[in-house]
């Protein structure tokens with residue numbers, strides 16, 4: 027069976043993807059420096075799957091350590107999640123974001139090439155569609171960035187595209203995720219953000235569990251059905267499945283393969299709150315406040331390309347997402363701590 031190196035595999039999306047890879051029979055190696063995660067997530071992945079995985083506490087920017095890993099194992103492909111992802115923090119600390127995300131990817135790809143491993147699946151983001159409101163977004167829509175985090179995603183997409191042009195032996199897949207939420211149905215692994223969550227679903231879950239008092243709805247004057255922002259929420263297990271499919275996808279000759287991973291359906295903030303309340307029988311107090319800078323009214327995917335080429339389609343709906351998000355949070359009120 028193929029051996030997959032997963033960078034950032036202890037994180038939110040990485041841990042769920044490791045679980046699916048192990049279930050599918052792949053051998054899994056994880057490289058993570060635990061700057062935004064805990065090794066406990068990997069212990070739980072082992073517990074759920076009954077399989078083992080190898081992990082290295084290594085920073086992907088550490089060239090020597092990365093080289094040793096590629097020398098020690100026969101690796102078939104890399105799924106590259108490792109990166110910093112907080113938009114606001116990226117505005118405060120741009121150099122950290124460029125160093126960690128962009129330089130880290132350069133080191134990774136150079137060490138891959140030296141070892142003859144030329145298959146990478148990269149975590150990009152719908153953030154590359156910038157401030158456009160021209161939904162749904164297809165993969166050929168114009169791209170732009172409004173903050174350093176988004177720019178790291180665009181730069182890396184461009185770097186990997188150039189790599190493919192220079193050397194056709196590379197297989198490069200750029201996955202643009204929409205809004206990943208939810209957790210594995212066991213409730214043993216899930217999203218465990220540091221500090222006060224920036225994103226909607228973990229914020230709602232922490233209100234539900236009593237860690238936060240009420241949700242702030244960031245604007246109700248958008249041109250949407252109820253005035254609140256609309257996003258394409260996608261269950262993290264569907265996303266994990268998308269990575270398995272991407273590993274098995276067709277090899278493209280003339281450039282990177284780019285796929286949106288979303289459901290194609292948008293839901294407003296208030297629809298998510300209502301779904302959470304109805305599914306879980308918990309009231310979520312909220313207050314409407316001003317818009318957040320940099321937010322768009324609506325963002326959702328045209329997911330048809332992934333369906334056509336990867337035979338992948340999101341299966342889980344908003345009810346599944348809010349149920350599983352709450353199942354994880356109530357079983358782990360303080361996350362992995």
Ligand code: NAD
Nearest residue numbers: 034037038039058059060061062063085086108109149151
């Ligand atoms: P996460 O923070 O939970 O996971 C990222 C993991 O990478 C963490 O375990 C962290 O410790 C590790 N890491 C970071 N820098 C590292 C380094 N230099 N060396 C080794 N390990 C390092 O985030 P996530 O939500 O699982 O996101 C995974 C990827 O998907 C990120 O690249 C993120 O930008 C991208 N993405 C996430 C979302 C989202 O909403 N969660 C949306 C679009 C794209």
Ligand code: UD1
Nearest residue numbers: 113151153224225226229242243244255256257295320321
């Ligand atoms: C945010 C990031 C984006 C990143 C994505 C996934 C910003 C401006 N954008 O996207 O770059 O790729 O996360 O990590 O940070 N909302 C509330 N109250 C809250 C939090 C959010 O009402 O406390 C609203 C937002 O206005 C938005 C929706 O909920 O309409 C979803 O927000 P969020 O979960 O932060 O995701 P995005 O804004 O789509």
